[in-house]
Amino acid sequence: MTAAAPRALAGAVALALGLAAGAARGQEPAVDADHRAFDQIRVAGSGETLEGTILEGREAGAPRLRFRTPAGVVTELPRGQVTIVAERETPESAFRARAARLRDGGAPDLHRRLGEWALRHGLLVEGEGEVRLAADRAQDPFEALEHRERLVGLLEARLASLEDGAARDALLEEVLRAVVAGEASAAAGGAGPSARLALARARVAVALGL
Numbered sequence: 001m002t003a004a005a006p007r008a009l010a011g012a013v014a015l016a017l018g019l020a021a022g023a024a025r026g027q028e029p030a031v032d033a034d035h036r037a038f039d040q041i042r043v044a045g046s047g048e049t050l051e052g053t054i055l056e057g058r059e060a061g062a063p064r065l066r067f068r069t070p071a072g073v074v075t076e077l078p079r080g081q082v083t084i085v086a087e088r089e090t091p092e093s094a095f096r097a098r099a100a101r102l103r104d105g106g107a108p109d110l111h112r113r114l115g116e117w118a119l120r121h122g123l124l125v126e127g128e129g130e131v132r133l134a135a136d137r138a139q140d141p142f143e144a145l146e147h148r149e150r151l152v153g154l155l156e157a158r159l160a161s162l163e164d165g166a167a168r169d170a171l172l173e174e175v176l177r178a179v180v181a182g183e184a185s186a187a188a189g190g191a192g193p194s195a196r197l198a199l200a201r202a203r204v205a206v207a208l209g210l
Helices: 004-024 091-102 108-120 124-137 141-159 166-188 195-208
Strands: 039-043 049-056 064-068 074-078 082-086
Touching: 039 064, 091 108, 091 124, 108 124, 108 141, 124 141, 124 166, 141 166, 141 195, 166 195
Parallel strands: none
Antiparallel strands: 039 049, 039 082, 049 064, 064 074
């Protein structure tokens, strides 16, 4: 191990601890951070935040709070001595909160990161919508083109689940609109034709008999 390696490791540990402390102070998580899988509570007289699942007594007026740790240990505490710091999230609730943060003026790259996070968690419609917002809000034509190519890929993936009919034709037309917008971005940036978009255009033309 080189002399710099211990310093790098120490720096990484310090950074991780700093990020954890920031989260404990209530800072908003990154848009693509893991969602909060456990409730977080704090017991009076202790500065420590505990993670687990509240089984009973979530309401402030309850006489007691039953709490299960990630290790499976269940304990009961007087409700008046417990402060609920944060409640656990589902992917859906985490997405709604994060999308709301970006609703007014969110940067394109943040929309894209949130979109990819949503897709990884099975939120296909939500993820596609965020990628579309990233493309629509990008001012740089090359960035817009990259987002638009990703959107085209997502739309084409949806086509595989649709039988011939009005819904499929409407989606094909949506693919074509995304292709046209991407081609406009490429032209605005002085880039050559996008092979990805050209292939999508050709597929749409064949499917629609154009």
